[in-house]
Amino acid sequence: MLTINQLQVSYGNQIALNIQKSLHFKKGDRIGIIGANGAGKSTLLKACLGLIPYSGSIDTKIKTSDMAIHMQENSYTENMAIKHVLEAILGTKIKTNTKLQKLIEYFEFSPSLNKKFKALSGGQKQRLTLIMVLMQEAPITFFDEVTTGLDFETRSHLMEKILNWYQNQDSTICLVTHYYTELNQLANKILILEAGEVIDFDTKEALFHRYCGYCVILVEKTAKAQKFLSNFQQISGPPDKLTIQCNTMEEEKEILLILLSHKLNYSRTDNDIEIMSLNAIEHFKKEHTNHEKISA
Template identity: 30%
Template structure:
């Protein structure tokens, strides 16, 4: 069990705010931490890792990591941390990057096998692709068999195919090592696929906490589908108005009424829902 009760004054580019988080996380859970940029997600990870100070208390199982009079050193916290920028040692091979953390060659070879990196173990990080570097970073984070794995948008720079592959590998390692995992993500499909619980931060406070289905599937009443997206354009075609909306990585066209066209503005965050809808589904050709 992880018990978090911390607060910290943050000075952002937009405005100052108080990061104030009080929650409990069960051991072995996979938590997705979501929310707008600047809401305090990365700072919370850094506080858990001991990379930033804060007021309050942090208990991991039966150990105190943070109290008003004590702050456990980063090196003594049983964590793995995967950053967006990989943070690999360029002067070491892939295998050496792992063994630098823990001199356990058997574990290193196992992790490289699981992530399909065995043939690249003697390569330098500079010769690897982005996806390969991220897999090395993930393996390195697991070398101490951490109680707490912290992932700060680790897959945000990767294409969709590689993201899916690494999501599967993250989930496999999470289950094998029974690690409690907290991942910052803005990708609904990624959150739904990986997380058992979603915590949403806004301006330093928890505004939503529940299962991925409860948080992400925003339907109500008799609605069958509901999506949120950004309105990019409204154009008139003959006698009808068409709204162009960005939903995730996709653009969709929606027919709107004249009154709706007048009330909407480009840049608005809009909700698209339908009641009468008979979808078809087929496998995409990549």
């Protein structure tokens, strides 16, 4: 559907994005794009949409005009009712467009139609833009920090709505977010960016096993826990936890026997995206450091 090759974006003398690997976004993919501020996430989206100049190639049969994007912030005129804003931008009438009526009902947006934009809550503003984005039925849609600034309940409700809407569709979704729970809900693949470079891109499961092993055991970081678990491999994780990597089921059983015999509370995960990304970035930085030492 879309292939990125040797993509580079510069702002003046600063390279904002430098993708040397080929990235393939396939039909039906649900791709989560993560990275720290300045990692190049929004820059990548803008390049795919042809909004900024770049070198390299983005190969796709889809016209950029047929792609859709939901930006982090959107502003509309504040002098007319939202129903008229919707109709003006979409070029249709609500009362005659059953698809638009369905989306308004789906997002529970009817009570907001007579309000002006400035009177909408953050969640209502995002629903407004989501309605317009989903009306396009684009083969590929980019969501850029859709739920930033919203409370947990509103975020969860919106992500559930997006997930359910696309459940039986084969369109491709690219979601930029710093909320890992949203990635767990929606994404089947993860693209990790750091300082404009690709750390890795693969399925969630493959990335977790690559950087975290078979599973991870999390134990409160106490002197007692450190005493009994010092012989096992620790990886990056929450600062208040011992994050123990298990490479096999047998190793996991060995650790659990120790924890149970010494009455140490623990949790287990084999799909934590945050822990996976922390260790992927750490691995990337170590490789770069070793490469620089060898080059020197």
